[in-house]
Amino acid sequence: MNTGFFSDGRNWLSTRDQPRPQNIRDIDNRISAAEALRLCRDGISPHWQGDWPGLRQLLRAMDRRMPWRGGDFARWRQHQAWRSAVLGRVLVTLDDRLAPAVREACAQVYGEITGPALVSARELLGVLGAYEWRRQGIFVPGLGARIHPHYGVFPPTRHEYVDLVAEAEPPDGPAFDVGTGTGVLAAVLARRGLRVLATDIDPRAVACARDNMQRLGLGGQVEVTQADLFPAGRADLVVCNPPWLPGRVRGGLDRGVFDPGGRMLSAFLDRLARHLTPGGQGWLVLSDLAETLGLREPGALAAAIEANGLRVLGATSTRPRHPRATRATADPLRAARATEVITLWRLGVR
Numbered sequence: 001m002n003t004g005f006f007s008d009g010r011n012w013l014s015t016r017d018q019p020r021p022q023n024i025r026d027i028d029n030r031i032s033a034a035e036a037l038r039l040c041r042d043g044i045s046p047h048w049q050g051d052w053p054g055l056r057q058l059l060r061a062m063d064r065r066m067p068w069r070g071g072d073f074a075r076w077r078q079h080q081a082w083r084s085a086v087l088g089r090v091l092v093t094l095d096d097r098l099a100p101a102v103r104e105a106c107a108q109v110y111g112e113i114t115g116p117a118l119v120s121a122r123e124l125l126g127v128l129g130a131y132e133w134r135r136q137g138i139f140v141p142g143l144g145a146r147i148h149p150h151y152g153v154f155p156p157t158r159h160e161y162v163d164l165v166a167e168a169e170p171p172d173g174p175a176f177d178v179g180t181g182t183g184v185l186a187a188v189l190a191r192r193g194l195r196v197l198a199t200d201i202d203p204r205a206v207a208c209a210r211d212n213m214q215r216l217g218l219g220g221q222v223e224v225t226q227a228d229l230f231p232a233g234r235a236d237l238v239v240c241n242p243p244w245l246p247g248r249v250r251g252g253l254d255r256g257v258f259d260p261g262g263r264m265l266s267a268f269l270d271r272l273a274r275h276l277t278p279g280g281q282g283w284l285v286l287s288d289l290a291e292t293l294g295l296r297e298p299g300a301l302a303a304a305i306e307a308n309g310l311r312v313l314g315a316t317s318t319r320p321r322h323p324r325a326t327r328a329t330a331d332p333l334r335a336a337r338a339t340e341v342i343t344l345w346r347l348g349v350r
C-alpha cells in the first residue's frame with residue numbers, strides 16, 4: 001500500500017500504489033464530466049467536495065466518455081489501465097465526518113483512520129463494495145456455505161470451478177491448497193474430511209482464508225500460511241487454481257486473474273512432483289481462455305505436463321454459467337468467455 005503525507009498533514013492512502021498526487025483542484029456538483037476529464041488528462045487531480053450521489057454520477061459520466069473502441073486483448077488491457085488511471089485521479093477526503101459503516105470499511109483496508117486522509121474516489125467505492133461482500137458473503141453451492149471475500153482477494157463468484165473440485169474423488173491423505181485466495185477450495189476439501197495446508201503469496205488472502213476457516217468452523221483442519229507456491233513437504237493431494245491468464249499484475253484483483261509470464265503455472269508444474277507422496281495427485285484448475293485469447297499456445301499445457309515428468313490421470317470440464325459469459329459484448333475478454341471451457345486436470349507422476 002502506498003501512503004505518505006501532504007504538506008498540510010493529510011495522509012495519502014492507495015492500495016494500488018498510485019503515487020501521491022501533486023496537483024490537486026477542488027471540484028463539486030457543478031463540474032461537468034468533460035471538464036473533470038480535461039483536468040485529469042492535464043495531470044490535475046480533481047478533489048470532490050460534493051455529495052456521494054453526485055460523485056457516483058460524475059464517475060459514471062466520465063467513464064461513458066472513455067468508450068472501448070475495439071481491438072485485441074492487449075489493446076483492451078491498455079484501455080482498462082488508462083481508464084482506471086484517469087478515473088483514479090478523482091480524490092475524496094476521509095475525515096471524522098465519515099458514516100460508521102464507511103469508517104469500518106476503510107479501517108478493514110487502510111487501518112484506523114486517525115486524521116484527514118486523501119484517497120482515490122474510485123478506490124474508495126471499491127473498498128465500500130468489498131465491505132458489503134465481506135459482510136454478507138457469497139453463497140457457494142459446491143461448498144454449501146457462504147464465503148466472505150476480503151478486499152482485493154479473488155472472490156468465488158464463479159461457481160463452476162468449485163463444483164469441479166467438489167465433485168472429484170480426493171485421496172484420503174492430507175492436502176495442500178496452493179494459492180488459496182478466500183480458502184474456498186481448502187474448505188471444500190476439509191468438509192470432505194481432509195486436513196489441508198493452504199498457502200497464498202498475498203497477505204490479504206492469508207488473512208481472508210483464515211477468517212473463512214474460523215467462520216466455517218474449519219480452523220482446526222485447515223492451516224493457512226503465507227508462501228510462494230508450495231509449503232514444505234509432501235501431500236497426497238495438491239490443489240491449485242492459478243490465475244488463468246498470463247499477463248501483468250497492475251493492482252486490484254489482478255493477482256487472482258493474471259499470472260505474470262505464466263510463472264505460477266509453470267513453477268507449479270515444475271515443482272509438483274517434489275511435493276507429492278508416491279501415488280499422490282495434483283489437481284490443476286485451468287480455463288482455456290488463455291488459448292482463446294492467444295496468450296498461450298494450444299498444446300503448451302500438455303507439453304509442460306509431459307516435460308515435468310507428469311501424466312494426466314483424468315480431466316473433467318465444464319462451461320461457465322455466469323451471466324457475463326453469455327452476454328454479447330465487444331470486449332474481447334467477455335467475447336472469449338462465450339466459448340470458455342474450465343477443466344480440472346488430475347495429474348500424477350509418470
Ligand SMILES: C[S@@+](CC[C@H](N)C(=O)[O-])C[C@H]1O[C@@H](n2cnc3c(N)ncnc32)[C@H](O)[C@@H]1O
Nearest residue numbers: 154179180181200201202228229241242243256
Ligand atoms: C485464481 S486465484 C484462486 C483462489 C482460490 N484458490 C480459488 O480457487 O478461488 C489465484 C490465487 O493464487 C495466489 N497466488 C498468485 N501467485 C502465487 C504464488 N506465487 N504463490 C502462492 N499463491 C499465489 C493469488 O494471490 C490468488 O489468491
